[in-house]
Amino acid sequence: MSNEFEAFATTPTLTLEPFPQEKQAVVQPAPEKEAEALDDSILTEEExxxxxxxxxxxxxxxxxVILQYGAGTQKKMADFSESALENVKTKDLGEVGDLLSDVVRELKDFDEEEEKGFLGIFKKTSNKITAMKAKYAKAETNINQIVKVLENHQVQLLKDVAILDKMYEVNLTYFKELSMYILAGKKKLQQVRNEKLPELLQKAQQTGLPEDAQAAKDLDSMCNRFEKKIHDLELTRTICIQTAPQIRLVQGNDTLMVEKIQSTVVNTIPLWKSQMVLALGVEHSAQAAAxxxxxxxxxxELLKRNxxxxxxxxxxxxxxSERGIVDIETLKTxxxxxxxxxxxxxxxxQDGRQKRQEAEREMQRLEGELKQKLLQVQA
Incomplete structure (x- = not known):
């Protein structure tokens, strides 16, 4: 691609040959009557x-001449547009964007695998340092592979930016070249319509010959055809004008991607690695503190228990030591x-005494009853 646009000229030239293949003829200045003022501010004095x-x-x-006027430049514009289109079609900036997303995904997966953030990794009581080093090695390997691809894309994008500068220069050359064809054609058209065509019309009126009238009509038709040809060239020049910002847009996209790759390689990844070193140091300190x-x-705990x-x-x-031999409670009980x-x-x-007294009285009663009974029997 580096030599793809070398074949396109960067100096505007004018020729009446339809599709020049060799070195183009350089027109030599010749004195002539100045035409009506046209916009030629974009041209140098030599042009x-x-x-x-x-x-x-x-x-x-x-x-x-009318048919082929400016056709060479139009053909070169068509070839240039095709090359520019191929240059754009072969780009896959989406791949670069995917690779940048892969870097972010790798960093995010590493950061959130255990817990949110680096410090979240320290919340478990297992051997976290070994696990962190293993995950870091895995993530670093993946990221380094992605970075290699990104760096290759970066080199290619930088080349593309330079090529797009060349494309812009070539497009500007064709714009000038078309402007020169248009300016020269309009001047010639003014000359013919203001000088040659009135002469032929006057001659035809004077002679009354049909061939003179036909010659005037043919020249007028040629002028109309040539005017349409100039209009076609103006359309081509408009396309050339529209191509310039398109080239800059593509170039801007390439430059933006280069900057993103540069930021990722120079800032994001080294920052992640330094944070990893800090994380390992924090983990060592955390384990020592634990x-x-x-x-x-x-x-x-031992002091409290003791x-x-x-x-x-x-x-x-x-x-x-303060307790007596026998507790007062015991004595009381x-x-x-x-x-x-x-x-x-x-x-x-008391109950026994009362019962004895009752028994004694009962025995006395019994004894009295017995005596009485015995007396009754003797009588």
Whole structure:
């Protein structure tokens, strides 16, 4: 592609040959009567002189000249447009965009595999450093492969940007060339219609010969055909004008992709790697802090347990040391039990005494009844 547009000329030239294959003829300046002022502000002084010289070479009485006028430039424009189209068609900026997305996806998958963010990886108690290094190595391998492809695309895009500059230069050359053809044609058309055609019309009126009238009519027809040819060239020039911003748009897209690739390679990936180093350092510190925290927690727990045990032992010892041989509660209970026993004994004794008295009275009654009965029998 680097030599693809070398065949297109970058200097505007004018020729009456239809499709020049060799070196194009250079028109020589020739003095001529100036035509009515036309817009030639885009041309240099040398190009203006070349236009004025080329006007004298145009023969509107020659049908082939009219037919082939500017055809060479139109053919080169067609070839140029085809080459430009092929250059655009062979680009696949979508692939570059997909590769950039792949880089982001790799970084995102690594960052979110355990938890959101690098610090989320530190929330599990397993051996995270080994897992992090393994994931980092895998992600780095994938990213490095993508970066190689991106760098190749970057080199190609930089070449394309340079080629598009060449394309823009060639397109500008054709624009000037078409403008020179149009300017020269309009000048020639003015000359013929203002000078040659009135002469033929006057001659035909004077002679009254049909051939003179036909000659005037033929020249007028040629002028009309030539005017249409100039209009066709103006249409081609319009296409040339529209091609310029299109080239710049494609070039802008290429430049944007180059910048994105450059930013990814130079900024994003090194930043990710530095964050990975920091993440590993943070994990080491976190593990050390966790170990120290466990030791501190265990020490505090042991101190609390020992203090509690010491408290309990001290209190029990103090209680036992202050305690008498027999508890007052025990004496109280024993005394109450003894009193209750004595009360029971006294009640039993009283009940026994009362029963004996009742028994004695009963025996006396029985004895009296027996005596009485015995007396009754003796009588």
């Amino acid at each position: 203006k002189k070349a236009v004025d010289a080329f006007v004298n070479q145009i023969d509107l009485t020659n049908s082939s 170990a120290q925290r466990e030791v501190t927690d265990m020490t505090n 203090a509690e045990k010491l408290k309990i032992a001290t209190i029990e010892t103090a209680k036992e 024993t005394n109450e039990s003894l009193i209750s026993t004595l009360d029971e004994v006294m009640k039993i004794q």
